[in-house]
Amino acid sequence: MLIRVDSPVRALVAWFPDWPLVAARLADDLPSNVPAAVIGQGVIAACSAEARLEGVVRGLRLREAQTRCPDLVACPVDPVRDAREFEPIITSLEERTPGVEVLRPGLCAIRARGAARYYGGEEAAAGAVLESADSLGVEARVGIADSVFAAEQAARSTTELSAVLVLPPGSSKDFLTPFPVDVLGQAKLASLLKRLGIRTLGSFADLPATDVLARFGAAGINAHALANGQDPRIVVPRTPPRKLDHSVDFEPGLDRVDQLAFQLRATADAFVAGLQTEGLVCTELKVLITDEAGSRSERTWGHPRHFTAPDVVDRVRWQLQSPSSAPAGSGVGSGLSSPVTRVEFLPGRVDSIAHHGRALFGDGAEEQIHHGLTRIQSMLGHEAVVVPAISGGRLLSERRRLVPWGDALPAGTTGLAARPWPGRLPDPQPATVFASLIPVLLLDANREKVSTDHRGGLKAPPKWFCPTGDPVRRRAVTRWAGPWPLRQRWWDAVHKLEADRFQLVDGDGEAWLLLLDGQDWWAEARYD
């Protein structure tokens, strides 16, 4: 199908050079004023002007770039960060010229007609865009042409000194003529065209459209239209999203949790109500707390159903009271180490409210259970109510995974459990698995501690067992088996495990699972 656009829609494209790098700097992932680069798939995706002076260019391997510029600071590319940091730029642009379409982070298109009429000319409209970027301290380039594609190429061919290029109507095709076919962004097509001797957009545009369609298909005819300066894409402005996050500032800062919880009630209500008017409910919440000392506590909370206003306040309380967020030595009670000056609620994950509606006869049981358990959580704390799962590991305590009610099970837990784990205990599993190992003592006939030799065999069979670790209160060993070696990651200081397991029945008829760790004896579990 041949695409003809008789009256081309003038498009304005704003391009923010080296956006991944600018975004990384805005997010404080990279320092400014030093050679810096963003790495994607092992090669330089974007680099700073300082690095470019040292000879670093896009597409260079990281190692090669570091030999050219030893001071290079690098960080990995992060599309989410790029999009997140681009958001304020778009918001600022939309204030000046509505109807912005984000082509990708760092590149956006605007229908030029409205802006040009409002500002009294296309140059003036471009100036407004530049001014908006300048107010946020980022560099922008603007191109205006008959199609989005031509305008993008125009923006990319500007320089730092003249940041605007306006192509007069009808001149887009001539402007595009000298560009190489690579700019079409279709690597396969570009490679084929070059092998056919077609190196520039001009010579590609000169081919008859019907022949292009016959030889290259739909993708080819699309590219042909681009080369002709007739981009079939039209600018589809985005609908600015409603602000869903809420924050509240305290002046002076609050240093008691109960005060804070009281003050946050209204904000939490507004947060949940704001989501509800959008037809959404929040299933994952991010809470950011800033205190007077400037330290920030950030935590993501899950919810088995969805957050209501009291749940939101509860999460803030737990976050402030959790031992991980409180610095050592500070009271974990209702007093805080430093007064809180700002609390922010951000919806981490939302879902349509229709999925969370109440069934006609109530989905009673589960909801009641959730309410009851939440009540216990608000009595004892978030981590006090847990859901068990079986995970992977060699020690029994590693295999038992406890996740607080409401939080999601870490990804891959069931996969870990399904692995073979050599050295796993044969069934039945012990009913009592001690949360922390209990020191015990196993003695041989000479009242010496039982130990293994360098080949892993027993030096002497066990005779006496002291469940309290006190050699005076000992019981006879009636039956036993072992040692069953557990060897894991000898090269890894943290996960290294070198132990032997024993099962035994003592004189009182109690059955134990013991662990010999080097020289010390521990009770790992009891069969009772």
Add this chain to the structure above:
Amino acid sequence: MPHSLTSASTASLRDDLQAKIHLMQGKRGSERSLPVLPSLRRLLPGGLRPGAAYSIQGSMSLAMALLAGPSLDGSWCGVAGLPDFGVEAAAGFGIALDRLVLVPDPGASWTPVIAAMADVLSVVLACAPGKVAPAEAARLGARLRERSSTLLVLGPWPQSEAVLQVNGYEWAGLGEGHGHFARQELELEIALRGNTRRASIDLAGNGTVELSRHRMGA
């Protein structure tokens, strides 16, 4: 039995009457009882009665086996005050882990936490608190009857429907320096509404409970 009304005998008379009331309450058979595993069916013919408390003494495995019946039937279960609860063994008994909730450390507020759990969960297994006042136990009992949920206490408990006392256990499969635990045989004594029975149960092989034999005694 005639009683002279001295203060000591008043107390014993009160205890007797309470026991009788308790017994008669126990005979209410209108409610649907919770199922138990086949191996325990002959020991607890009526299953676990909703609203009652059971005292289990000396065995976590027995507690898990009792929890497994209702859990297999689709009930939600809770475990309180037992940080050493072996999750893998529980799964081996057939307890559904996605319908199991643990409160490893109820702290000082034992009774409120158990009551809150009993409000929403059908069966709650709890360790015995250090000391519980009879009045407090009675209040919790009333709450249990109101919510029709069953409390299994690992340890002594006043006013329990039945006391399941494990007097000893025998492990098969382990030798002197060889083998491994394969089967567990519990010597069980059940005091159920005034009748005491003795039996031995096998908890077999892969953790599922299979009945082997019962010895009915005095």
